[in-house]
Amino acid sequence: xxxxxxxxxxxxxxxxxxxxxxxxLRQGKAVVHRTMPLVIRLKDRLEGDTQPVRLKLxxxxxxxxxxxxxxxxxxxxxxxxxxxxxxxxxxxxEALTARRQMxxxxxxxxxxxxxxxxxxxxxxxxxxxxxxxxxxxTTLAWVTRLQRWTPLTAVSxxxxxxxxxxxxxxxxxxIEYQQGTLAGYELREYLLEKWGRQCAYCGAQxxxxxxxxxxxxxxxxxxxxxxxxxxxxxxxxKKAALPVEVFLAHRPDALRRILAQARRPxxxxxxxxxxxxxxxxxxxxxxxxxxxxxxxxTKFNRARLGVPKTHALDAACVGEFSALTGWNQPTLHLxxxxxxxxxxxxxxxxxxxxxxxxxxxxxxxFQTGDLVKAQVPAGKKAGAHRxxxxxxATGSFNIQTGTGVVQGISHRHCRLxxxxxxxxxxxxxxxxxxxxxxxxxxxxxLSLPALKxxxxxx
Numbered sequence: 001x002x003x004x005x006x007x008x009x010x011x012x013x014x015x016x017x018x019x020x021x022x023x024x025l026r027q028g029k030a031v032v033h034r035t036m037p038l039v040i041r042l043k044d045r046l047e048g049d050t051q052p053v054r055l056k057l058x059x060x061x062x063x064x065x066x067x068x069x070x071x072x073x074x075x076x077x078x079x080x081x082x083x084x085x086x087x088x089x090x091x092x093x094e095a096l097t098a099r100r101q102m103x104x105x106x107x108x109x110x111x112x113x114x115x116x117x118x119x120x121x122x123x124x125x126x127x128x129x130x131x132x133x134x135x136x137x138t139t140l141a142w143v144t145r146l147q148r149w150t151p152l153t154a155v156s157x158x159x160x161x162x163x164x165x166x167x168x169x170x171x172x173x174x175i176e177y178q179q180g181t182l183a184g185y186e187l188r189e190y191l192l193e194k195w196g197r198q199c200a201y202c203g204a205q206x207x208x209x210x211x212x213x214x215x216x217x218x219x220x221x222x223x224x225x226x227x228x229x230x231x232x233x234x235x236x237x238k239k240a241a242l243p244v245e246v247f248l249a250h251r252p253d254a255l256r257r258i259l260a261q262a263r264r265p266x267x268x269x270x271x272x273x274x275x276x277x278x279x280x281x282x283x284x285x286x287x288x289x290x291x292x293x294x295x296x297x298t299k300f301n302r303a304r305l306g307v308p309k310t311h312a313l314d315a316a317c318v319g320e321f322s323a324l325t326g327w328n329q330p331t332l333h334l335x336x337x338x339x340x341x342x343x344x345x346x347x348x349x350x351x352x353x354x355x356x357x358x359x360x361x362x363x364x365x366f367q368t369g370d371l372v373k374a375q376v377p378a379g380k381k382a383g384a385h386r387x388x389x390x391x392x393a394t395g396s397f398n399i400q401t402g403t404g405v406v407q408g409i410s411h412r413h414c415r416l417x418x419x420x421x422x423x424x425x426x427x428x429x430x431x432x433x434x435x436x437x438x439x440x441x442x443x444x445x446l447s448l449p450a451l452k453x454x455x456x457x458x
Contacts, residue, residue, distance in 0.1 A: 015150060035418045054152070065082075067316035157291070193269065298318050366389055388400045
């Protein structure tokens with residue numbers, strides 16, 4: 001983890017170690033420009049030497065991983081900062097659905113209202129639903145922010161997580177990642193996401209999984225993705241060449257679940273596929289050189305280097321490189337919270353008003369979402385509380401801390417740290433690279449190329 005550094009006039013310089021940042025702040029040579037993530041601005045330096053810094057992205061449906069790495073001449077990448085951006089596409093979709101239903105109920109009471117079904121304008125080329133457009137916009141917003149705070153020289157992004165055409169027809173020609181070392185990685189990553197990284201029959205987790213044919217090859221089953229699932233070694237041996245209907249005859253609920261899951265498409269993969277080119281074109285608009293890579297190569301790099309599975313570390317493993325250092329560091333989670341609501345009337349489940357919100361956004365100089373620190377001198381809530389504030393008209397606020405919500409804190413005890421910007425922030429320690437993780441990653445790297453080989457938990 002590094003601290004972002006700006007020159008006197010705002011030009012980005014190379015990020016520094018936190019100890020160096022503390023030293024500059026104590027000596028009065030720098031000031032805090034931003035708290036989360038920490039950005040300092042030097043008082044006496046107008047420019048400085050920089051090194052090549054690359055931003056890597058692992059786009060996802062529910063979250064996107066970002067990794068800042070420093071490129072070295074030897075091909076080794078040194079991780080500077082890790083981020084995980086949690087999207088709110090599901091909340092946007094549900095809010096739009098609720099609004100549509102409430103409007104429909106209210107308009108149904110107007111008998112003489114003219115029809116509106118022809119008032120909708122034609123959608124422009126490249127139009128995306130709001131929940132999908134949100135994923136592209138928030139990712140691009142953070143790319144722009146990091147471009148202001150660091151001397152970025154290039155961007156790498158994962159273009160496709162799953163290629164459906166290649167999954168259905170592995171013999172298709174002209175696709176490089178279906179050849180040589182990366183063969184089979186796309187298929188295994190798809191199955192791991194589709195079946196929740198657990199055994200489809202017993203639900204076992206944190207164990208090596210194997211690709212299993214729902215309809216056995218001995219009975220005419222194919223290698224199509226709709227006929228494949230994941231099973232632990234014990235269940236795979238017990239099932240052997242039995243039809244799944246016979247193997248699960250005493251568990252009809254599990255049988256129905258597996259058959260339904262095998263036919264059901266992966267919604268998250270569809271969302272990623274729908275936004276992949278919109279994000280790629282938006283990244284090209286930044287003016288930085290863009291490298292597009294496959295999800296299969298990302299997993300190959302992760303297994304080769306023994307790196308655990310997280311969104312941020314997936315981003316660090318995107319593209320072509322020889323080695324990766326400094327990945328075992330805390331990850332800054334960026335939770336999309338929005339900037340409030342235009343709706344000032346709260347409705348019940350039938351669409352009728354049940355309460356009204358304040359017409360002003362600020363109370364006593366604070367607004368909901370601000371990062372504050374409250375120092376309460378006495379009482380049941382005595383002590384220091386730090387977190388996001390939820391305002392009330394009375395001046396008695398709630399503070400969302402890392403351990404829970406503290407209610408009834410007076411505005412007189414609150415001190416503003418950072419204005420609300422639509423995101424929540426918290427650090428999470430990274431997973432230790434234990435010998436067991438290294439062993440499993442090595443086993444996965446050695447056994448993945450064969451179709452019936454083991455599949456790592458990652």
